[in-house]
Amino acid sequence: MARGEERRADKRRGANAPEGDARQAGAANLIAVLVAVTPGEQGPAEPMVLAIRGGTTLPSGPFQLRHRSLQAGLRGWVESQTHHPLGYVEQLYTFADADRGADRAGHVVSISYLALTREGPLAGADEPEWRGWYEYFPWEDRRGGGKLVAEAIAPRLAAWAEAGDGAEGDGAARRRRAALLFGLDGMPWHEELALQRYELLWEAGLVAESRQHAAAGPMPGLAMVGDHRRILATAISRLRAKIKYRPVVFELLAPAFTLLDLQRCVEAIAGRAMHKQNFRRLIEQQDLVEETGAMARETGGRPAKLFRFRRAVLEERAVAGTKVGVTRG
Amino acid sequence: MARGEERRADKRRGANAPEGDARQAGAANLIAVLVAVTPGEQGPAEPMVLAIRGGTTLPSGPFQLRHRSLQAGLRGWVESQTHHPLGYVEQLYTFADADRGADRAGHVVSISYLALTREGPLAGADEPEWRGWYEYFPWEDRRGGGKLVAEAIAPRLAAWAEAGDGAEGDGAARRRRAALLFGLDGMPWHEELALQRYELLWEAGLVAESRQHAAAGPMPGLAMVGDHRRILATAISRLRAKIKYRPVVFELLAPAFTLLDLQRCVEAIAGRAMHKQNFRRLIEQQDLVEETGAMARETGGRPAKLFRFRRAVLEERAVAGTKVGVTRG
């Protein structure tokens, strides 16, 4: 499994550093995936990511000596580039690029972070802006059903598997992997496999960043600079997994919210719709929230109670999450 | 939560880099937590970690320009230091130390890895040897009941909480956290919280590495150089969590094994005993293994069937693990 990951990773970024060079690699880079969720009036919410330079790039900057710690460095850079404060922060993954910056002959170690906030005003030189997750990964949003996968992706993956039949690739293995990751042939869809899906599309030449492209061109979805879209996929996978066993959604919500607000937020992140009544049961039986006493009137229907997150659960319980249930409800 | 982690981390390693220094931090270091499990004839198995220099240090080395990737660098260093090949490898965490190496004025970025193997011959200049996990974390082994926690740790944590009552610390919060992490007051024990437990003991001054020690001296358990014991705790937490949803145990077992071998291995890692019949049921219903046809005769009782891991499951299923069940067995 890990070996597979490594193999794929090596395939992805060329291993072209001079052999036998014993100098130590230097230069650390910090990259942030800043996530917020736009409530969305009377409809689904949208998960957003902060990008710069026309949506092509994630905010980042070098780790400097003045920084007390990696996280402090990250906060500093993001706040200077975007004028936006960071809330919850979690390390994602560290990787090494073979000398991307041309001036310094060496690897750059990049340390990526996931950060959760609420949307806010942006400012900065590099045109920071909030972009929807699903502009980059349209196939990851299945709240309206998985049409894109069924209609556009499945056939192209089939073609890719077909192409592997003669070569070393083993078409059957390709088909199994595609079915597993994209929920084909009646297999279930696992939202937290976003990264693996992106990697498969990369291998299949179906994204713009691929080494070699499939004849029919890339899938819909905005590309990003370098590995950035891959890092975003990592963040999505991580957050989708984490939301199930840790109460992190609340970092993305307003202080007071209705249960439907909460559900829409979770659905936005998970990329799929959920059964309303069961969702409520889940939340309530876990004592994650408490009533504020006030009501929300602009629901479009019967007024809903407003809740707030019970911060106490963070220290009360080791494991407590928003066990995301399934269902198309 | 993340903020809490960061706060604690800042407390742990002093933030004493010169302020305002805008030079870029350099030098990346790779650290490996190499894990194996000794079968243990007719009894419990023992999880082992590879350490050097008298068991005080984890194998590590600088990331060099000649390395194609971080993992390749790690494999190179470990194999040269220990003459031991790495199997499954997974990244753990990256952190920055404020200039530990005196010669270079800068941070060192350390990237830690977890690697799983089987025990094998060792060789190298720095006295590599296999050491038991639980030499470093005696309280994490509850296969024989949690006596150490109940008798030695609980009272000292109580004292620590007591001490917080007057100060800013809030004794009640300390008590809650201790009870939560160490399963006091009838709370359940969560084996995957090994890291958090170590951090709490660190804060309470109960381990040798603590900034300031409690009057009665540290808890039993070998200390390590710098942050290394903390990294080991991270590895333990990660592996204990992972084992539940991914079939990684098999990396630690011989190619053919009995179900009891498998159970003992899982118990060794999880640090607690499990219900035998339910364990079998779990393994079998998941189709993780297949019979080899041979039998093991030296069981001490009725001969057991030998099994092998069905490698196919790695590509058949997205999520499949050894859902560790509880029970004292």
Next chain:
DNA sequence: CCGATCAATGCTCGAAGGGAGCATAAGATG
């Protein structure tokens, strides 16, 4: 050869968790 002991294996019971759906309540709207 017999009985004791130690594991391996098979099976059953019962509580808890979680997927689905029915039914009712309470505002907004025309």
Next chain:
DNA sequence: CATCTTATGCTCCCTTCGAGCATTGATCGG
């Protein structure tokens, strides 16, 4: 008032999983 929309309560039922009981095959001391 009829209808639409969302909020909320509650029931059913199947699967999962913690706990035990019971039996089967070997080994070993008498």
